[in-house]
Amino acid sequence: MASGRDTTVKGLQAKLGNLAESEYFTPPATKPAGPENDAEYAVKGLDSLADPAFHNAPLDITDWPHDRLRGFLHRMLTIRAVEERLGELVESGDVVCPVHLAIGQEAIPVAVSHHLTPADRVFGAHRSHGHYLALGGDIYQLFAEVLGRADGCSRGMGGSMHLFAPEVGFMGSVPIVAATVPVAVGAALAAKMDKGDAVAVSYFGDGAAEEGVVHESLNLASQMNLPVLFVCENNLYASHMDISQRQPSDSTARFAQANGIPHAVIDGNDVAGTARVAGEMITAARNGGGPSYLEAVTYRWRGHVGPDENTDVGIRRSTAEIAAWKRRDPVARLVAAMTSRGDMSGNEPGAMADAIRDHVDDCAARALEAPYPENSALMDLVYAGSPTPASGGR
Amino acid sequence: MASGRDTTVKGLQAKLGNLAESEYFTPPATKPAGPENDAEYAVKGLDSLADPAFHNAPLDITDWPHDRLRGFLHRMLTIRAVEERLGELVESGDVVCPVHLAIGQEAIPVAVSHHLTPADRVFGAHRSHGHYLALGGDIYQLFAEVLGRADGCSRGMGGSMHLFAPEVGFMGSVPIVAATVPVAVGAALAAKMDKGDAVAVSYFGDGAAEEGVVHESLNLASQMNLPVLFVCENNLYASHMDISQRQPSDSTARFAQANGIPHAVIDGNDVAGTARVAGEMITAARNGGGPSYLEAVTYRWRGHVGPDENTDVGIRRSTAEIAAWKRRDPVARLVAAMTSRGDMSGNEPGAMADAIRDHVDDCAARALEAPYPENSALMDLVYAGSPTPASGGR
Amino acid sequence: MDGSLASIGAGLGQTSYAQGIRDAFQYLLSTHSNCFAIGQGLWSPWYVGATMDDLDKEFGKDRVIDTPVSELACTGAALGASLCGYRPVVIHPRMDFMLMATDQIVNQAAKWAHMLGGRTSPAITIRAIINRGGEQGAQHSQALHAWFAHIPGLRVVMPATAADARDLLIASVMCDEPVLYIDNRWLYERSDHLGDITELRLEDQGPRVLRKGDDITLVGSGYATWLCEQAADELATQGVSAEVVDLRVINPIDHGLVIASVTRTGRILAVDDGWQNCGLAGEILAAVAEAIEPSSFKSRPSRLTLPDAPAPTSKPLEALYYPTVADVVTRALSVMR
Amino acid sequence: MDGSLASIGAGLGQTSYAQGIRDAFQYLLSTHSNCFAIGQGLWSPWYVGATMDDLDKEFGKDRVIDTPVSELACTGAALGASLCGYRPVVIHPRMDFMLMATDQIVNQAAKWAHMLGGRTSPAITIRAIINRGGEQGAQHSQALHAWFAHIPGLRVVMPATAADARDLLIASVMCDEPVLYIDNRWLYERSDHLGDITELRLEDQGPRVLRKGDDITLVGSGYATWLCEQAADELATQGVSAEVVDLRVINPIDHGLVIASVTRTGRILAVDDGWQNCGLAGEILAAVAEAIEPSSFKSRPSRLTLPDAPAPTSKPLEALYYPTVADVVTRALSVMR
Numbered sequence A, B: 001m002a003s004g005r006d007t008t009v010k011g012l013q014a015k016l017g018n019l020a021e022s023e024y025f026t027p028p029a030t031k032p033a034g035p036e037n038d039a040e041y042a043v044k045g046l047d048s049l050a051d052p053a054f055h056n057a058p059l060d061i062t063d064w065p066h067d068r069l070r071g072f073l074h075r076m077l078t079i080r081a082v083e084e085r086l087g088e089l090v091e092s093g094d095v096v097c098p099v100h101l102a103i104g105q106e107a108i109p110v111a112v113s114h115h116l117t118p119a120d121r122v123f124g125a126h127r128s129h130g131h132y133l134a135l136g137g138d139i140y141q142l143f144a145e146v147l148g149r150a151d152g153c154s155r156g157m158g159g160s161m162h163l164f165a166p167e168v169g170f171m172g173s174v175p176i177v178a179a180t181v182p183v184a185v186g187a188a189l190a191a192k193m194d195k196g197d198a199v200a201v202s203y204f205g206d207g208a209a210e211e212g213v214v215h216e217s218l219n220l221a222s223q224m225n226l227p228v229l230f231v232c233e234n235n236l237y238a239s240h241m242d243i244s245q246r247q248p249s250d251s252t253a254r255f256a257q258a259n260g261i262p263h264a265v266i267d268g269n270d271v272a273g274t275a276r277v278a279g280e281m282i283t284a285a286r287n288g289g290g291p292s293y294l295e296a297v298t299y300r301w302r303g304h305v306g307p308d309e310n311t312d313v314g315i316r317r318s319t320a321e322i323a324a325w326k327r328r329d330p331v332a333r334l335v336a337a338m339t340s341r342g343d344m345s346g347n348e349p350g351a352m353a354d355a356i357r358d359h360v361d362d363c364a365a366r367a368l369e370a371p372y373p374e375n376s377a378l379m380d381l382v383y384a385g386s387p388t389p390a391s392g393g394r
Numbered sequence C, D: 001m002d003g004s005l006a007s008i009g010a011g012l013g014q015t016s017y018a019q020g021i022r023d024a025f026q027y028l029l030s031t032h033s034n035c036f037a038i039g040q041g042l043w044s045p046w047y048v049g050a051t052m053d054d055l056d057k058e059f060g061k062d063r064v065i066d067t068p069v070s071e072l073a074c075t076g077a078a079l080g081a082s083l084c085g086y087r088p089v090v091i092h093p094r095m096d097f098m099l100m101a102t103d104q105i106v107n108q109a110a111k112w113a114h115m116l117g118g119r120t121s122p123a124i125t126i127r128a129i130i131n132r133g134g135e136q137g138a139q140h141s142q143a144l145h146a147w148f149a150h151i152p153g154l155r156v157v158m159p160a161t162a163a164d165a166r167d168l169l170i171a172s173v174m175c176d177e178p179v180l181y182i183d184n185r186w187l188y189e190r191s192d193h194l195g196d197i198t199e200l201r202l203e204d205q206g207p208r209v210l211r212k213g214d215d216i217t218l219v220g221s222g223y224a225t226w227l228c229e230q231a232a233d234e235l236a237t238q239g240v241s242a243e244v245v246d247l248r249v250i251n252p253i254d255h256g257l258v259i260a261s262v263t264r265t266g267r268i269l270a271v272d273d274g275w276q277n278c279g280l281a282g283e284i285l286a287a288v289a290e291a292i293e294p295s296s297f298k299s300r301p302s303r304l305t306l307p308d309a310p311a312p313t314s315k316p317l318e319a320l321y322y323p324t325v326a327d328v329v330t331r332a333l334s335v336m337r
């Protein structure tokens, strides 16, 4: 792997093998359009990965040591407990800012973060509590941020949709869909210029894949052979819209394929399997192998924003669909596998969850008491590097 | 074809055949990244289509009647004569506005336009004289426009980069790269709403494929099954940059593939072959078959802008490369085929070219004498529908 | 914050601003078969407030089209359809998201008629919603009307009342030129008695006096107009007679009415809930200063705007950020001396 | 049209504006290993005038990076690198093309520091070139500096002189905040004797008086400053003593110097080669009108801008479109009465 991949046109062409036999070779390559011949233009779909009737068995945890899995479980339970508490705070009116919960999607960032260090550069979007917490982001600071308090990870200036924790490698999340994708590519460019082995990670959703900038970013990362892992958390929805209402296929990895980027489409509710693939991709990036694209299929148990389930949107979202997806619960499947292998006794997971919840409740309670930012923050942070008088206002 | 294509996710999946055997089916589909395994991530390239040593033989014109081919030749010669004259007018200083010549690329719009009527909606970009003329756009009005005269096809308000001739179906060209691609998709949406059989055509270049909006547009057209033909004139350059400096493959059809859009990659300097494939695609669109993508490989003999050859840019552009591409001349190859089949005698093409040049020279001469727009046009056309006073100025 | 207008909620026979918008769509889609709506959230029960509820069910998903998350292509597509005889309304549920579509609005829609010699008619309406407050923060709170008013060729409309919300939307769609129609969710509950619909010519619409007064001219648009109206009521109780001018159309802008008013009152306060630097309030002050002899001013012109800072999320900072009726009153009194 | 500045071309030992920009890049790339340049045209012999000739050969294609036609992703990538300790300059050869990158400039770069609590430093410089005239038309001629000056958090710099072209570029890149640096190709031949390079703190830079005068204050930025300077020379021959203020930094904008000058002269003409409505000239007039007692004005403030129309291509219309030195003189004389 020392020399990196050959991403020149010639290099890519060489990989194709016998091009002379390809339909692309001999023009005019007449390809009549029409349903009779559509198979050759077809794009791949998720098939059973999008069907909650499948992939809900206990995980295959062969090769994973006990304590590693305990770590995974702890992080997943932490994310879930924090988000459930946040949902309650929304319902009680304590939290006002928009809160996008990723309950049900916990496995993906936990699996990816397992391979990361604080020198890496992770970027999220509007639904990023899990991305932050999976890296070890501070729980109290997260609550404080969502509540707009000065102790928040963004000093109370951003709320749920603007998280920042460089001490664990979390370099920022913002809610303009797809906006951090090119930013992560730039962080990867910086890592490459550093000549170290840091990588960048870009989390985004299936909806984000509809923004043109994602495609520009894939091309740039591929062309420049940058160490970035694109993680598409495909939960089949963008707000109220089912993916089938938005795209001709329910799998986005075809865009990586189009850009010559190695990719995999996996069960994102399998923390062990996701960690395995993510690990290979991150290792490749660290070793000069360039970008990869991980499409992790998952499902959010709650609605687009807030704790509601949003069973009134899309074309298939319903109480029944949500219940079916809960049988592909990433937490329960890991617990089942660990219990059946004898890694954990029957009441251990419950005890772990209780302890986590206690700690989470304590963090939330403290955050509710924390002070708001000073009024001066409003103007002083506009030009944060060097406070400069700005105009306007009263 | 009556029912149109099934573009639902299920429909597309059905076309894949036995998904159960696909690598996408059984998670975790571990795909280790790295050079050993790169073949499966490779994207297709143009190979010999990008190599001027190939595809320079006389055309295969079997099945094409004599007078049709004469028509093709006449249009191609017209485009070439107009552009050569424009180049001279740039050199003489009569033309000031930026002029992007497509000499060497004449076959593509001539082949595509063969299947179009004034009810169709064609959009171009900065290099669109050929698109306009191939539809039968008025020659005098083109010269007048480039010279900024009131008789111009855009009343002298746009110059070379802003052409308009709805009477022949040419609905506009503008120089912001890729800007007309979604506009053409919208024209196709209008055509679909009209429930007639009109189609939209979007001409753009290989460089434009790097703009995110092209990818958004492909998705939209595919998802809504719109009657639009995407014509990517791949001339291997975007301004000074060779395609290998910008993309990991030199063929852009992979983006159509990713969006489930039927596509073909062809020799764009073969007017007969291009017309055959374009015809199938346009017929499919008229019959509810939705979008198609035609990647026509070609080469511009002149530089990015103006008559200069720009042999000082890119990584392979040189006098030798240009000379090699001139041996793939779309005009000469058609003439050779027609002459050898006995469609034309030896001096007929020359006579045709001479007559065309005379007419073109006459148009240019008249345009040079035409009046400029009235000064009032500057403000009156800002709100053209209903002149409204605007502010500013002297 | 003045986020709630419950105090002036719908009375008997009154129509809200949000309902006015929905009525306009209902009218347009019923009476004009070449009109359609496209944008994010049109099939959602909550995305665009109550302004488009169930229109997809009433008129079909072919004419009320929800889209992928592709602002630029969707706006371009609407433009393309408008060039082919349609009158599309492309909806951006937040002005912030619409920035992805800047090219199609500013480089394309606004310029096609001029640069193609007036031979084509981009009769597209772009509806941008100002959706701010609620601790949504810097990327979900922008009011960039001044930006778009800066662009020749793009008509920019900002309704402040329920009647205008309805009638100016219809006028925008019926206009043969590109129009940016900007509504503000903080006005959705504002209600009025609305007359029957008549199609107005947008090019004939301009500023309007909403309250007559003699001592000072308050100028606003959209939500800022509402602030001015409330402030005028309060000022009246303090013996100050304030005239309120609602701009309504901010590009092309017609300064005549404001100039006439200030010529009479000798005092002006321009209120805007956008930013200050190169903003709309400054434009008003500049136009007045250019047109009126210095000696006719009884005091210095003044403007009240957002502070030039991104929108914060934290509750106390958000309260500090948005101008209130009280701020308008205080500033108006200081202009009065 | 005033496209050519050959009349003030480089004399002995003088450096042109274009060369000043190249000198700045040379300095930055030589002395700051964390600086790099990225954008379209950087490997081209003609794309960005003479301002970056052969820098790729001197510093390598890894630090002077030409890109695909992807303005949005490339700007976002520069932002990402800036968050990781680099000082990138992302170059847009025409401001019109930069509109594709609006989101990364306006929603992202300008807001990241504020909305992440000041904990991160998007030390990105965005270089936008105003490249107009030559019958290029509506999509290749825009000067949208007023737009970006409207955005809090984005410093906006417009050099008018060769010295500023060099020194403000260096100051922009060394600044820890996002800066939009706007240069104008019509100034590329303008020349000056330049001193040695010293790194200026951008936050200390502001308007400057380029010509002292007593009768009228002419205010400009970028190319408009050059118009003002030439007009002042001409006015002097007609017995009018004009003070010329070059704004240099238009966001955050410091109105102090202009206010002080107009307090003294009693007259102001703001010149801008951008559009009028909600533009920079209006901002200047508004600030002056707000700050100075009406009685101190000797005549009405005035502004001279582009007409609010897209740029035409046709030769006579283009000549009509762009303000000239003669226009400034005429208008200044009318302000003098």
Ligand SMILES: Cc1ncc(C[n+]2csc(CCOP(=O)(O)OP(=O)(O)O)c2C)c(N)n1
Pocket (backbone or CB within 6 Å): A126, A127, A175, A176, A177, A204, A205, A206, A207, A208, A209, A235, A237, A238, A239, A304, C040, C069, C071, C097, C100
């Ligand atoms: C540019 C932009 N357009 C639209 C929105 C509104 N919006 C917020 S989240 C979202 C859906 C995103 O879907 P996806 O990327 O799949 O992420 P998920 O919510 O499923 O995690 C949309 C459309 C936005 N925030 N930014």
Ligand SMILES: Cc1ncc(C[n+]2csc(CCOP(=O)(O)OP(=O)(O)O)c2C)c(N)n1
Pocket (backbone or CB within 6 Å): B126, B127, B175, B176, B177, B204, B205, B206, B207, B208, B209, B235, B237, B238, B239, B304, D040, D069, D097, D100
């Ligand atoms: C948005 C935008 N970015 C950059 C440019 C500058 N530009 C003009 S043409 C061009 C190259 C386009 O290449 P391609 O699409 O392949 O068309 P070709 O010139 O080869 O016909 C570029 C980069 C532009 N006009 N618009």
Ligand SMILES: [Mg+2]
Pocket (backbone or CB within 6 Å): A205, A206, A207, A233, A234, A235, A236, A237, A238, A239
């Ligand atoms: Mg999603």
Ligand SMILES: [Mg+2]
Pocket (backbone or CB within 6 Å): B205, B206, B207, B233, B234, B235, B236, B237, B238, B239
């Ligand atoms: Mg090209």
